[in-house]
Structure formats: structure tokens, C-alpha cells
Amino acid sequence: xxxxxxxxxxxxxxxxxxxxxxxxxxxxxxxxxxxxxxxxxxxxxxxxxxxxxxxxxxxxxxxxxxxxxxxxxxxxxxxxxxxxxxxxxxxxxxxxxxxxxxxxxxxxxxxxxxxxxxxxxxxxxxxxxxxxxxxxxxxxxxxxxxxxxxxxxxxxxxxxxxxxxxxxxxxxxxxxxxxxxxxxxxxxxxxxxxxxxxxxxxxxxxxxxxxxxxxxxxxxxxxxxxxxxxxxxxxxxxxx
Amino acid sequence: xxxxxxxxxxxxxxxxxxxxxxxxxxxxxxxxxxxxxxxxxxxxxxxxxxxxxxxxxxxxxxxxxxxxxxxxx
Numbered sequence: 001x002x003x004x005x006x007x008x009x010x011x012x013x014x015x016x017x018x019x020x021x022x023x024x025x026x027x028x029x030x031x032x033x034x035x036x037x038x039x040x041x042x043x044x045x046x047x048x049x050x051x052x053x054x055x056x057x058x059x060x061x062x063x064x065x066x067x068x069x070x071x072x073x074x075x076x077x078x079x080x081x082x083x084x085x086x087x088x089x090x091x092x093x094x095x096x097x098x099x100x101x102x103x104x105x106x107x108x109x110x111x112x113x114x115x116x117x118x119x120x121x122x123x124x125x126x127x128x129x130x131x132x133x134x135x136x137x138x139x140x141x142x143x144x145x146x147x148x149x150x151x152x153x154x155x156x157x158x159x160x161x162x163x164x165x166x167x168x169x170x171x172x173x174x175x176x177x178x179x180x181x182x183x184x185x186x187x188x189x190x191x192x193x194x195x196x197x198x199x200x201x202x203x204x205x206x207x208x209x210x211x212x213x214x215x216x217x218x219x220x221x222x223x224x225x226x227x228x229x230x231x232x233x234x235x236x237x238x239x240x
Numbered sequence: 241x242x243x244x245x246x247x248x249x250x251x252x253x254x255x256x257x258x259x260x261x262x263x264x265x266x267x268x269x270x271x272x273x274x275x276x277x278x279x280x281x282x283x284x285x286x287x288x289x290x291x292x293x294x295x296x297x298x299x300x301x302x303x304x305x306x307x308x309x310x311x312x313x
Contacts (some may be wrong), residue, residue: 049243050243050248051243051244051247052243052244052247052250054247055247055250055251058251058254059250062254100260101257101258101261104257105253105254105257105258107258108251108253109250109251109254110256112246112249112250112253113246113250115246116243116246119294139251212258214290216261216262219265220265223265223268223269223272226272227268227272230272230275230276230279233279234275234279237282239279
């Protein structure tokens with residue numbers, strides 16, 4: 001027998017404060033500070049665009065994290081459909097939400113940089129357009145989760161969308177190679193189109209935002225699991 | 241407008257969006273704690289026992305796996 005009062009003790013989050021929740025945010029915060037140092041001081045000023053080019057480091061890092069997050073959604077959605085294990089769905093919906101936040105950051109920071117570099121906040125360039133479609137796909141994913149009330153159906157429908165939606169990620173990545181575009185191509189067959197210091201600053205920013213992503217996933221998944229557990233307790237008590 | 245202004249705007253937006261998301265997580269966490277506190281208060285009036293057989297049946301609001309971690313704690 002387990003008393004309900006014992007069962008809900010774990011829901012206040014105190015038992016979830018493990019090493020990950022203690023160490024990850026601190027490491028992520030330090031790496032972000034190092035990333036800012038590299039972006040603003042270590043990397044030299046770009047000759048043509050000047051200081052505004054420094055947006056690039058965390059803009060690229062945001063786009064990278066968005067791709068990573070949607071890859072996590074893709075893998076965990078497949079895992080959910082294969083196993084029907086609720087834990088996979090918790091990770092998938094958490095990663096989708098965080099990926100959407102980072103896509104928003106990439107779109108807005110890119111638009112601000114574009115205004116200075118191209119003279120317009122937005123153009124229907126292939127890279128920008130496919131990224132906007134990606135953002136809309138995962139906004140739809142989050143809306144779908146709110147609309148379907150049955151948990152099993154919600155998880156199954158959103159898993160299918162999480163798998164299909166990922167198709168746009170390679171399209172976004174390849175868009176600047178497949179179509180005529182004004183978006184810079186950083187990595188080509190000739191190598192990286194930037195100096196060593198700029199490359200280092202981009203690498204540090206990517207690592208920093210990857211750690212921020214990992215931190216947010218740990219917190220968000222923990223929240224999602226406790227939410228589901230609490231809903232089950234409330235249903236047992238007849239509070240719905 | 242100068243490049244520095246756009247640079248400040250760009251980084252301002254990046255941190256603002258991230259900060260807003262973290263705030264939303266904090267809000268949801270607090271909301272969850274409030275609900276836990278509310279249910280604890282209800283249970284203070286009379287302990288409700290949850291038999292093992294019931295815990296193993298699928299929950300009304302979530303699949304079985306969702307209930308297993310805390311059932312084991």
C-alpha cells in the first residue's frame with residue numbers, strides 16, 4: 001500500500017535536485033560568459049560588416065541548438081511509437097518546446113543582422129523561408145498537444161508530427177546550397193569561410209548554447225513528468 | 241543606425257527570449273507546487289490509501305509509465 005501523501009512528496013521537485021540539476025546550470029552559465037568573451041573580445045571585427053557581425057556567433061549557436069532539439073524530437077518520437085513508453089514523449093515535447101524557442105531566437109537575431117547587412121529585416125530567401133516553415137511546423141506541434149485531450153492520442157499524434165516535421169531540418173541546412181541565396185555559406189568544400197579566431201568564437205558559442213539546451217531539457221522534462229504524475233493523482237482523487 | 245545599435249538589439253533579443261522562457265518554466269514550477277500543496281491539504285483531512293493493484297492499472301489521465309517512477313520512490 002502506498003499513501004497518496006507519500007506519493008506526492010516527490011512531486012514538489014525536492015527529490016529531483018540531483019547532480020545534473022545542480023551542476024548543469026552552473027557549467028552552462030560559465031560557458032555562456034566565456035562565449036560572450038570570445039564573441040565580443042577574442043574574435044576580430046569583421047572587415048565588411050563591422051561589429052554587427054558579432055551577432056553571428058550566437059545566431060549560429062541558436063540555429064544549431066534548434067536542429068539538435070528537433071533531432072531529439074525525431075528520435076524520441078520514433079522511440080515512443082515503438083515502445084509506447086511515456087518517458088519518451090516527455091522528452092519529445094520538452095525538446096520541441098525548447099527547439100521552438102531557439103528557432104525564434106535564430107529568426108529574430110538573423111532578421112536584425114539582415115537589416116544592417118542587407119537593408120531589410122526579411123526577404124523570402126530560401127534559408128529564411130524554410131526556417132520560418134520549420135518554426136511553424138513545431139508551433140503546430142505544440143498547438144496540437146494542447147488540442148488533443150486524451151494522453152495516448154496526444155503522444156501518438158505529436159510523435160507522428162515530430163517525425164514528419166524533422167524532414168524540414170535537412171532542407172533548411174541544404175537550402176543555401178540547393179538554391180540561389182543571399183544567405184552566407186559558412187561551410188563549403190573549400191573549408192570554413194572565417195578566420196581561426198572567429199571559428200573559435202563560433203565553437204565556444206555552440207558549446208555554450210548546447211549546455212544551455214541540456215540544462216533546459218533536464219528542467220523541462222522533470223516538470224513534465226511531475227505534471228503527468230500530479231494529473232494521475234488528481235484523477236484518482238476525483239478532482240477532475 | 242550604427243552597427244553597435246543593431247548588435248545591442250540582437251543580443252538583447254536573444255537574452256530576452258531566453259529569459260522569458262526560463263521565467264515561464266519558473267511560473268509552471270510554482271503552479272505545480274501550489275497544486276501539490278493544495279492536494280496535500282486535502283489529504284490532511286483524511287489519508288487516502290492507494291492500493292498496489294490500483295497503481296498498476298492504467299491511470300485516467302496518463303499512461304502507466306508516467307506513474308511508475310514515483311510509485312517506486
